[in-house]
Amino acid sequence: ELKVEQNPLFLSMQEGKNYTIYCNYSTTSDRLYWYRQDPGKSLESLFVLLSNGAVKQEGRLMASLDTKARLSTLHITAAVHDLSATYFCASPYGNKLVFGAGTILRVKS
Amino acid sequence: DGGITQSPKYLFRKEGQNVTLSCEQNLNHDAMYWYRQDPGQGLRLIYYSQIVNDFQKGDIAEGYSVSREKKESFPLTVTSAQKNPTAFYLCASSAGTPSYNEQFFGPGTRLTVL
Numbered sequence: 001e002l003k004v005e006q007n008p009l010f011l012s013m014q015e016g017k018n019y020t021i022y023c024n025y026s027t028t029s030d031r032l033y034w035y036r037q038d039p040g041k042s043l044e045s046l047f048v049l050l051s052n053g054a055v056k057q058e059g060r061l062m063a064s065l066d067t068k069a070r071l072s073t074l075h076i077t078a079a080v081h082d083l084s085a086t087y088f089c090a091s092p093y094g095n096k097l098v099f100g101a102g103t104i105l106r107v108k109s
Numbered sequence: 110d111g112g113i114t115q116s117p118k119y120l121f122r123k124e125g126q127n128v129t130l131s132c133e134q135n136l137n138h139d140a141m142y143w144y145r146q147d148p149g150q151g152l153r154l155i156y157y158s159q160i161v162n163d164f165q166k167g168d169i170a171e172g173y174s175v176s177r178e179k180k181e182s183f184p185l186t187v188t189s190a191q192k193n194p195t196a197f198y199l200c201a202s203s204a205g206t207p208s209y210n211e212q213f214f215g216p217g218t219r220l221t222v223l
Contacts, residue, residue, distance in 0.1 A: 031208060042199060043152075043214040088151065092207035095140070095159055096167070101151040 002027045002093040006100035013079045013107050021103045023072040023089035032065050032072045033090040033097070043088065047074075079107045112136070113215035115200050120220045122187065122194065130185045130218045132200030141183035142201040142212065145169060152199065158183055159206070187220065195222045 003026040013019055023032070030051055035043040047056045049065035049072060056063050060083065062075045072089055084107045090099045113134045122128045132141065140159050144152040154167030158177040172191025177183055183202075187194045198218045203210040 029208075033207075033211065035214075042217045043201075045211060045213065048211050090207075090212075094208075095157065095165070095206050096154055097142075097207040097212055099152045104149075 002098045004100040021074040025091040035088045037086045115215040125189045134202045138202035140203045143185045144199045146197040
């Protein structure tokens with residue numbers, strides 16, 4: 001059974017600081033998804049990482065995938081308050097998508 | 110506009126009642142999914158369907174039932190056997206298996222037991 005582990009589970013950051021969220025998964029996969037969820041809302045797709053070494057950037061967020069290490073990272077650069085949300089990574093497993101527990105990010109001014 | 114709709118947005122259930130949550134998509138996706146999210150928790154898969162007239166149990170199917178009579182529709186019934194149904198329910202769809210296709214999510218239904 002695939003396990004997807006995120007850390008940290010809670011992250012409180014000052015505006016302007018950098019930080020990285022880690023996503024480890026337990027079985028081989030060439031694809032990894034990142035989603036964002038605002039409080040009380042649904043999930044919004046952030047990144048689809050399609051292969052080993054994939055790197056994608058959108059604004060202050062950059063995601064990468066290392067399939068050999070079974071690790072994906074979501075790096076936040078110069079955080080702003082609008083990035084406050086819960087971030088989920090998810091890895092395919094057969095016909096299912098297995099989600100991590102989520103990282104709650106709070107950016108303080 | 111292509112997308113996924115869920116209704117109702119809020120639903121209140123009395124003890125012992127069955128309720129049905131609607132999920133419709135016009136993305137022409139073959140696969141559809143139902144997830145449950147409890148406060149401060151991740152997503153848990155209830156049921157999924159890869160094709161019309163076929164569906165499989167997910168990790169927490171007990172107390173729930175589904176049907177897939179049409180490609181665009183995948184309703185979820187929360188039965189009285191589900192003892193703790195208060196949660197946020199999310200429907201998703203994708204063109205095919207997640208190994209090759211991204212999942213897109215509907216806006217969700219928040220179910221509360223009175």
